[in-house]
Amino acid sequence: MKHQLSEVKCAVLTAASIALCIVLPMAFHAIPNAGNIFLPMHIPVLICGLVCGWRYGLLCGIAGPVLSAVLTGMPPAAVLPGMAAETAVFGVAAGFMMKTVHTKRLFPDLYISLITAILLGKVISGAAKALIFSAGQYSMAAWVSASFITAWPGLLLQLALIPAVVAALEKSKLIPARYPKKSGRFQ
Amino acid sequence: MGQYMPGNSVFHKMRGTTKLICFFWILTAVLLTDSAAGFFLLFLTAGASIALAGIGLRNMGKTIARLKVFFSVIFLMNLFFFSPEQAWWSCWIFHISPAGFEQGAGVVMRVVFLLVFSRILIATTTPVELTGALEILLLPLGVFGISTGELAMILSVAVQFIPILSKEADQIRKAQIARGAKFESGHLRDRAKSVLPVVIPVFLAAFRRADELALAMEARGYRKTKAQRKQCKFRVHVRDVQAVVLSCAVCITQILL
Structure with a gap:
């Protein structure tokens, strides 16, 4: 039996994730400077990559911040290219790692994919900002500060929340189980 | 917004x-x-x-x-x-x-x-006009084998999901306030903690709606094809x-x- 999402379902789940890229930051608005600290837009992109694969993760990573910038003005256009590059790498890396890593247990797969995607995203977006988007104005200290010091609550939130959300989605049968339990009767 | x-x-x-x-x-x-x-x-x-x-x-x-x-x-x-x-x-x-x-x-x-x-x-x-405009501007991507019809469908569904999910998130937020969550007062950590119980239900609600929509689309015979481009009046x-x-x-x- 094939345990995969259909293309139509992947497309619609990606659309829901893109919508969440706009709705979720609005839910965090009660907290000052929440965007930089809790990184709410990264959560749907990573989940989309993990659940739907790298192609849809890439689309969500690019379309999420762009649509949010156009519809809500956040992130501001000056920050947008760097952020879109970061989220695009998140989506691609999460999907690719989830396809590659198979430890036969859901949570190790999720954590390996998630941590690799986050680190890759931070490194590549830092390089893109330093070399392309803010060439000459972006330092190593600024990268460490923005990616890890200011955003540590957001990183913790991602590591705690994303595996829990994916597990909850599997449990509620909204996505197929990665390692379906074999029924004892037919073994 | x-x-x-x-x-x-x-x-x-x-x-x-x-x-x-x-x-x-x-x-x-x-x-x-x-x-x-x-x-x-x-x-x-x-x-x-x-x-x-x-x-x-x-x-x-x-x-x-x-x-x-x-x-x-x-x-x-x-x-x-x-x-x-x-x-x-x-x-x-x-x-x-x-x-x-x-x-x-x-x-x-x-x-x-x-x-x-x-x-x-x-x-x-x-929003609908904006999605249509995006679809037209994305048409050249078809040369590289990218399905612009699917891309436009995803963006269009995403735009239509925003008010629905926004309302859903607001309802969940109000339900959490009724249970004693403090979103607009208290320490940063308390406010962050109060946001957490909102996020998982919002995701589940969004994916449930997406699941229903995907099922309805498949039941009506929606398939990914190259000829799903709507006619553009230039x-x-x-x-x-x-x-x-x-x-x-x-x-x-x-x-x-």
């Missing part, structure tokens, strides 16, 4: 595709601006656009005022940390210099102008041409200044 404001202005009558092309030209112009004359040109363009769109200065002021904390942080960071050379005042790692002042003011002004132009685009274009009015030429002229002038 920026909302569509019904109206009868020149901008409202313009095609979504034209407005999006103009927006990209202006976006490039704003990012290229680094002189006082350039900022003055942007000021004139923004003023004329606000007047033509009929949005109102108060409305625009509210949009900008919402981000006052962000603007202050960006300005102060640049002012204190940008450059220690020829500093007006120095203390430990903090240096207030003319270059820092110039950099901070420049960044804030660029963001304000981008906010103003994106607000004009959103206030005068319906009727171009004089005002569309004028708008593209003007925005292009602003961009070229910025490069020359």
Whole structure:
């Protein structure tokens, strides 16, 4: 039996994730400077990559911040290219790692994919900002500060929340189980 | 969130595709601006656009005022940390210099102008019109084998999901307030903790709706095909041409200044 999402379902789940890229930051608005600290837009992109694969993760990573910038003005256009590059790498890396890593247990797969995607995203977006988007104005200290010091609550939130959300989605049968339990009767 | 404001202005009558092309030209112009004359040109363009769109200065002021904390942080960071050379005042790692002042003011002004132009685009274009415009502008990607029909479908469904999920998130938030969650008071950690119980239900609700929609689409025979492109009517009015030429002229002038 094939345990995969259909293309139509992947497309619609990606659309829901893109919508969440706009709705979720609005839910965090009660907290000052929440965007930089809790990184709410990264959560749907990573989940989309993990659940739907790298192609849809890439689309969500690019379309999420762009649509949010156009519809809500956040992130501001000056920050947008760097952020879109970061989220695009998140989506691609999460999907690719989830396809590659198979430890036969859901949570190790999720954590390996998630941590690799986050680190890759931070490194590549830092390089893109330093070399392309803010060439000459972006330092190593600024990268460490923005990616890890200011955003540590957001990183913790991602590591705690994303595996829990994916597990909850599997449990509620909204996505197929990665390692379906074999029924004892037919073994 | 920026909302569509019904109206009868020149901008409202313009095609979504034209407005999006103009927006990209202006976006490039704003990012290229680094002189006082350039900022003055942007000021004139923004003023004329606000007047033509009929949005109102108060409305625009509210949009900008919402981000006052962000603007202050960006300005102060640049002012204190940008450059220690020829500093007006120095203390430990903090240096207030003319270059820092110039950099901070420049960044804030660029963001304000981008906010103003994106607000004009959103206030005068319906979400459906915007998606249609994106679909038309994405058509060339078909050459590389990318399914623009699927891409446009995803973007269109995403735009239609936003108000539904927003309402759902609000309902979940109110339910959590009823259970004692404190979103607008208390320590940062408490407020972050109160947001957490909202996130998982919002995801489950969003994916449940997506699941139902996907099921309905599959049941009605929706399949990914190349021939899912809707017919585009390329009727171009004089005002569309004028708008593209003007925005292009602003961009070229910025490069020359």
